[in-house]
Structure formats: C-alpha cells, structure tokens
Amino acid sequence: MVRKLPIVAVFGAGTALADERAGFARDVGRMVAALGAHLLTGAGFGVMAAAAEGFVSVAGRAGLSIGIVPRAPQGAFDEPNHDAGGQAYPNPFVEIAVHTPLPPRVGDWHRDPARNHVNVLTADAIVALPGGPGTHNELDMAAEYRGERDKPAAERRTILVGPAAEFSAEHRRMYLHTETLADAERHLRRILTARQSAPPLRSVS
16 A cells, blocks of 8 residues: 655754754654654754654654755765764664765755755755754755745745744745744645645646
8 A cells, every 4th residue: 555645844953952942843843743744854963853853752653754864075975974073864863764975065056966955855845943054055945946936935835933033034035934833833734735735746848
C-alpha cells in the first residue's frame, strides 16, 4: 500500500538556543506531528534538533523525522557537516538521514546546488523560526520554487513564526508572519489542504 504524507520543513537557527526558544521549537515539532505530516529539517542542531526532538516525542504519530545532511563545506562528499563544537550531523532525533554531497548553502544559489535546495524543494509547507544566514537563504529560495514566484504572501507555503523584529522587512513582505503557535497551526492546515487539492505543477519548456 502506498501511503503519502505531507512534508513540513522547519527552518531556524542552527546554534545553541535559550531554554525558551528551544521549548518553542519543540512545540513546533509536536505541532507538525499532530498534523499527521513528516518533519523535514537540515539535520543539524539548534532549532533543527529541538523541533525534531519535539516531533519524535509524540506517541502514535504518523510521520517520520527526516534530516537532509549536508557535507562539510570544505570536506569530501562523504564528510557530513558539523556544528561549531564539532558535533557531526545528523542530530540524534533524525530518523531518516539523507546524506548529500552538497554544502549547506552556496553564494550563487541561482546557479549552484546546495543542501538548502533539497530542503526547500522537498517541503510541502515551511515553518521558519528566527535564524541566521542559512535560514535567510532558505527563505529567499522558498519564494522562487514550487510555483511560488507569482503568488501573494497569503498563498505561499511558508510561514514566519516568532518576533517580527527577528525577520527582515523583505521576508515579512514575502510571507505571512505570526508570533503564536495557534496561528501557525491554522495557517499550516490551510496550506496543506490547498496543496493536497492542487493539480500537479507542470514545467514549461
């Protein structure tokens, strides 16, 4: 039997989080599990690990915790990335680790492939928490692919969740923003329902 579940990506800071931020990211992961979706992260630490930890803590969930592992930026194709303290990806809460030969991000993402492309192209919906350059890069990409370019912010598959001041003005123009988990869940349900009923995209040559 073929069983397809939606994939919700959670993006955010890959560095150590304050307790309150880590708790919020775990709550986001639990929310994704309750929606009956797979969770997709970049397999690292910070928001990625906290969201995955919350996700896998939900008993009886339908989805799996998927981590897209980049290679170390200057390493061999089979050398996984690691955090500033030397911890290698994936974090312990990833159930399916997809190892790639791609660096986390690249300077010219319009031309050169990176791990962040896989994250963005795979997700049916995206929840972005505050983050650094990697998160900003994923948010730039998310409006370019999967038929998103010409859509208004309210119809895109990406939600910004967290204090407004921690997202750029450009990204706040591009996407819906909320500071509460309840609003994020409501928007996510709408996005997933709309994408499941939409016809498949066709490439135009």
